[in-house]
Amino acid sequence: METAGSKAIEVTDLTVAYQDKPVLWDIDLNVPPGVLLSIVGPNGAGKTTLIKAILGLVRPAAGSVLIYNKPYEAQRQIVGYVPQRGSVDWDFPTNVLDVVMMGRYGALGWVRRPGRQERELALQALEKVGMAVYATRQISQLSGGQQQRVFLARALVQDATVYLMDEPFQGVDATTERAIVTLLQELRANGKTVVVVHHDLQTVSDYFDWVMLLNIRRIASGPVDEVFTPDNLRETYGGRVAFMKTGK
Amino acid sequence: MESLSILIHLDYTLMIVAIGAALLGTVSGALGTYAVLRRQSLLGDAISHAALPGIAIAFLLTGSKTPLILVLGAAIAGWLGTLLIMSIVRLTRIKYDSALAIVLSTFFGVGLVLHTLIQRTGNANQAGLDTFLFGQAATILERDVLTIGILGGASIIVTLVFWKELKLLVFDEDFAASLGFPTRTLDILLTSLLVIAIVLGLQAVGAVLMSAMLVAPAVAARQWTNRLRLMVFLAGCFGALAGVSGTIISSTASRIPTGPTIVLCATVVVGISIAFAPNRGLVWHRIRHQRNRRDLKMAAEAQE
Numbered sequence: 001m002e003t004a005g006s007k008a009i010e011v012t013d014l015t016v017a018y019q020d021k022p023v024l025w026d027i028d029l030n031v032p033p034g035v036l037l038s039i040v041g042p043n044g045a046g047k048t049t050l051i052k053a054i055l056g057l058v059r060p061a062a063g064s065v066l067i068y069n070k071p072y073e074a075q076r077q078i079v080g081y082v083p084q085r086g087s088v089d090w091d092f093p094t095n096v097l098d099v100v101m102m103g104r105y106g107a108l109g110w111v112r113r114p115g116r117q118e119r120e121l122a123l124q125a126l127e128k129v130g131m132a133v134y135a136t137r138q139i140s141q142l143s144g145g146q147q148q149r150v151f152l153a154r155a156l157v158q159d160a161t162v163y164l165m166d167e168p169f170q171g172v173d174a175t176t177e178r179a180i181v182t183l184l185q186e187l188r189a190n191g192k193t194v195v196v197v198h199h200d201l202q203t204v205s206d207y208f209d210w211v212m213l214l215n216i217r218r219i220a221s222g223p224v225d226e227v228f229t230p231d232n233l234r235e236t237y238g239g240r241v242a243f244m245k246t247g248k
Numbered sequence: 249m250e251s252l253s254i255l256i257h258l259d260y261t262l263m264i265v266a267i268g269a270a271l272l273g274t275v276s277g278a279l280g281t282y283a284v285l286r287r288q289s290l291l292g293d294a295i296s297h298a299a300l301p302g303i304a305i306a307f308l309l310t311g312s313k314t315p316l317i318l319v320l321g322a323a324i325a326g327w328l329g330t331l332l333i334m335s336i337v338r339l340t341r342i343k344y345d346s347a348l349a350i351v352l353s354t355f356f357g358v359g360l361v362l363h364t365l366i367q368r369t370g371n372a373n374q375a376g377l378d379t380f381l382f383g384q385a386a387t388i389l390e391r392d393v394l395t396i397g398i399l400g401g402a403s404i405i406v407t408l409v410f411w412k413e414l415k416l417l418v419f420d421e422d423f424a425a426s427l428g429f430p431t432r433t434l435d436i437l438l439t440s441l442l443v444i445a446i447v448l449g450l451q452a453v454g455a456v457l458m459s460a461m462l463v464a465p466a467v468a469a470r471q472w473t474n475r476l477r478l479m480v481f482l483a484g485c486f487g488a489l490a491g492v493s494g495t496i497i498s499s500t501a502s503r504i505p506t507g508p509t510i511v512l513c514a515t516v517v518v519g520i521s522i523a524f525a526p527n528r529g530l531v532w533h534r535i536r537h538q539r540n541r542r543d544l545k546m547a548a549e550a551q552e
Contacts, residue, residue: 019341052422055425055426056425056426057422057425057426073428076426076427076428079426081423081426083420083422083423088419088420089285089287089419092285092418092419092476093470093473093474093475093476093478093479094415094419094474094475094476095474095475099419102419102420102423105412105413105416105424105427105429106427106428106429108412110410110413111409111410111412111413112412113411113412114412138474154423
């Protein structure tokens with residue numbers, strides 16, 4: 001199903017287990033450069049774990065992950081990450097601009113503090129997600145959609161080639177959802193590869209050009225038209241899919 | 249003014265004690281901020297209780313009551329206790345709060361047994377060891393102030409140097425790791441700083457109540473500001489304030505242990521902050537709530 005040639009992300013035989021329970025089993029995934037890929041699957045399918053394993057945040061029991069043919073450690077500078085919004089405490093004493101500047105911390109390295117250049121980049125990224133007017137706002141005063149945009153802006157200032165996003169559409173309003181979709185398409189237009197953990201099956205074929213169906217094992221992955229089929233969905237969700245809208 | 253300077257000149261000991269309490273209040277308040285923001289308020293409690301057997305063992309091994317040696321013993325024990333908690337959480341299915349409770353009570357129990365044994369031996373040198381339970385700031389001498397100043401100052405400098413890294417660790421550990429920062433090492437660094445802050449405070453505040461000195465100033469500071477920099481600074485100030493006022497009160501009124509007095513002073517600061525701080529304070533909340541209700545009512549009436 002995968003195309004040959006250069007690969008933005010190449011996951012081979014990846015197995016992850018928490019204690020004795022396998023969370024991901026023998027996953028293979030090849031993502032060519034410049035695609036918008038969504039990972040879909042039921043709760044507990046291992047979607048977040050897959051993202052974290054690609055980022056080296058969880059240690060796999062077996063298998064390997066390559067980003068443009070090199071291990072993640074060598075490619076950090078070209079990978080951007082958007083964690084789940086709910087994974088942090090939004091009552092942390094800081095403001096929007098400060099959070100976005102955190103996206104530059106990796107490039108800054110140890111001890112060096114963000115300066116005017118980082119500020120500029122952060123403001124530009126906030127502009128892109130429509131949050132520039134909120135730059136000095138305390139983060140606890142943001143709505144869910146605004147929090148999500150701040151996280152996206154933080155990933156944008158990473159100026160990455162490959163983006164991994166964990167449920168960016170989770171609990172956001174329609175306006176934010178449209179803004180995020182526009183942003184994703186813009187990233188793709190600029191040749192970036194974007195992997196998005198996604199929940200809403202109905203929008204998969206509208207928003208993404210590739211899809212991976214995951215339920216601990218990889219059920220299928222490839223262009224939406226080819227693999228987003230009722231059969232594959234049934235296999236992924238165990239026949240519990242109420243709505244199915246397959247490839248156009 | 250003159251009488252004040254006379255008083256200070258007269259009571260040089262009290263001044264030394266107050267300086268010591270101010271220093272340790274600053275250090276524990278500033279570093280406690282990180283514990284509070286990481287939702288690890290109780291970790292301080294575990295560390296301070298776990299430090300107790302370290303003091304006893306250090307005394308048994310060396311027969312010395314030199315503060316630096318006892319503090320070193322306390323630090324090692326406190327650090328081991330923390331490491332044990334982290335390992336239990338990582339290697340077993342036991343949850344964080346249970347691991348904390350197990351380690352805290354076990355270490356504290358061992359500490360109490362050892363202290364009792366030391367007292368039974370009738371070693372004339374042992375008097376004063378139990379100050380580490382409830383704290384006795386009056387025992388702070390010049391050399392202790394020096395120890396607190398150097399170690400505490402070093403901890404604060406480390407915090408400032410790694411400001412950006414520690415902030416990121418506390419706010420979003422996964423993101424920090426994805427950027428390549430060694431979060432395990434940073435975690436150990438932050439915990440070690442916390443251990444230092446705690447063992448420095450043991451002599452004056454005592455193992456039982458030391459965690460309040462980490463938590464109370466930070467909780468109070470959070471009420472007044474939405475910026476981390478200011479929160480750390482304010483927590484340090486509140487800690488110093490509680491330290492000095494508690495020490496002075498306990499040394500003027502005889503026979504009141506210093507630790508509880510300092511903690512009560514910190515509690516007053518917390519109480520005032522929770523009630524009166526702008527934005528977050530309860531009084532403000534109430535006023536705003538009532539104003540909103542009135543405005544809504546007026547708007548509704550105007551519409552009718």
